[in-house]
Amino acid sequence: MKNSNIPFQTIDWKNVPRTEHKGETGTAYWQTMQFEGLRVRYVEYSENYKADHWCEKGHIVYCLEGEVINELKDGTQSILRKGMSYIVSDDLSSHRSITEQGVHLLIIDGDFLKSNI
Structure with a gap:
């Protein structure tokens, strides 16, 4: 994996554009910071949200508010x-x-989570 340097920065999430992703039910709202080989997202799932797919991607997920x-x-x-x-x-x-009831998550994923199997 190439080492990509990320300079010090703060993220004011209220200034990061929000995208909408419909689930099987409900809606997911993503605010995404994309770096080379790294994605950091503030994600909100509405109440009664159910993903419309099975995800195979690796993640580090931290629950900020609510439960999922x-x-x-x-x-x-x-x-x-x-x-x-x-x-x-x-x-x-x-x-x-x-x-x-809905949830707020911080989700980090990227090349460092690629499987070795």
């Missing part, structure tokens, strides 16, 4: 609440997000 159900394709579920995180590498799980 993480469902794996095998039916296993876990709940992420405020102050909790999960981490997974690319191609190691098929997962999707489901909310009842």
Whole structure:
């Protein structure tokens, strides 16, 4: 992996453009900072959000507010609440997000999470 330097910077998320992504139900709103090999997102899922796909991408996820159900394709579920995180590498799980009341997340992903298998 190429080492890409990111200079010191602060991110005022209220000034980062917000994009809308419809789920099977509900809506996800992303605010994205993209760097070479690294993506940092502030993500809000509306209440009653259910992802419209199974994700294979690796993530580091930190729950800022609310809670989200993480469902794996095998039916296993876990709940992420405020102050909790999960981490997974690319191609190691098929997962999707489901909310009842909505949630705010900080999600980091990039080349460093590529699977070695």
